[in-house]
Amino acid sequence: MNEIERAVEAALFAAEAPMSAEELSRHLAGSDGGADVAAALEALAAHYAGRGVELVSRGERWHFQTAPDLAHLLRREREDVRRLSRAATEALAIIAYHEPVSRAEIEAIRGVQTARGTLDVLMEAGWVKVAGRREGPGRPTIYATTPAFLAHFGLESRRDLPGIEELRAAGLLDPVEAVFAGEADEEADAEPDPLNEG
Numbered sequence: 001m002n003e004i005e006r007a008v009e010a011a012l013f014a015a016e017a018p019m020s021a022e023e024l025s026r027h028l029a030g031s032d033g034g035a036d037v038a039a040a041l042e043a044l045a046a047h048y049a050g051r052g053v054e055l056v057s058r059g060e061r062w063h064f065q066t067a068p069d070l071a072h073l074l075r076r077e078r079e080d081v082r083r084l085s086r087a088a089t090e091a092l093a094i095i096a097y098h099e100p101v102s103r104a105e106i107e108a109i110r111g112v113q114t115a116r117g118t119l120d121v122l123m124e125a126g127w128v129k130v131a132g133r134r135e136g137p138g139r140p141t142i143y144a145t146t147p148a149f150l151a152h153f154g155l156e157s158r159r160d161l162p163g164i165e166e167l168r169a170a171g172l173l174d175p176v177e178a179v180f181a182g183e184a185d186e187e188a189d190a191e192p193d194p195l196n197e198g
Contacts, residue, residue, distance in 0.1 A: 001047070004028070008040040018061035018147060057156055059147035068154065087118050092127060096149070096161060100131040100142035119143065127152065 001009075007028050012019060019027070025037045041055070041062055048055045053064050066074055084092065091114055094106050107114050122128035131144035145158065155161065 001043075002040075004036065005040045005043055005047075008037060009044055012044075012055070012062055012064060015063070018058060018063035018151060020061050024062070058151040058154075059157060061147045061151075063151070065151075084121070085118070087112075087114065088121050091118050092122055092145075092149075095122075095128055095143050096145050096158060099144040099158075100134075102134055102140040102142050104140060106143075 021037050045055045054067050094109050127149035128143050129146050131142050133139040134142050
């Protein structure tokens with residue numbers, strides 16, 4: 001392991017939050033400016049691969065994490081689980097798959113109004129951020145996911161989000177045909193046949 005790899009390893013180990021290659025390069029500029037941080041990150045990732053602690057990239061930010069197959073060993077007996085409401089879960093999924101999106105776009109996709117606190121909960125969790133304003137009437141605020149969202153869900157980038165078939169196979173989506181068939185059956189039961197009115 002060379003000196004720049006040792007310096008990158010030390011910086012990431014002591015960092016309070018994941019760091020990008022650019023941040024690491026700036027941080028280490030005083031000790032060895034112009035060093036190839038990207039090569040050092042790749043070498044360290046290979047060095048830690050398969051060990052109890054791994055070096056991973058989430059949203060182009062690097063950090064050490066426990067190997068996924070060992071995470072159960074570090075869980076506390078009592079976890080303080082804070083579950084998201086269905087509205088917050090739906091809003092988070094819409095933002096992740098369609099970002100950047102405005103509140104009106106989230107509501108149009110969900111088909112219902114989104115409570116003001118729903119997006120606040122996602123921002124407090126650190127998974128969603130304000131990404132600016134859309135050009136257009138009213139200049140609405142638009143939202144996007146954060147590197148913390150990627151890290152929490154173990155994704156390297158949004159490209160790793162599951163597709164429709166994966167979600168359906170996991171039982172998280174009702175087949176569209178079944179939903180429409182169910183609605184058609186309900187309508188048929190509710191409405192009398194005008195030809196048989198006697």
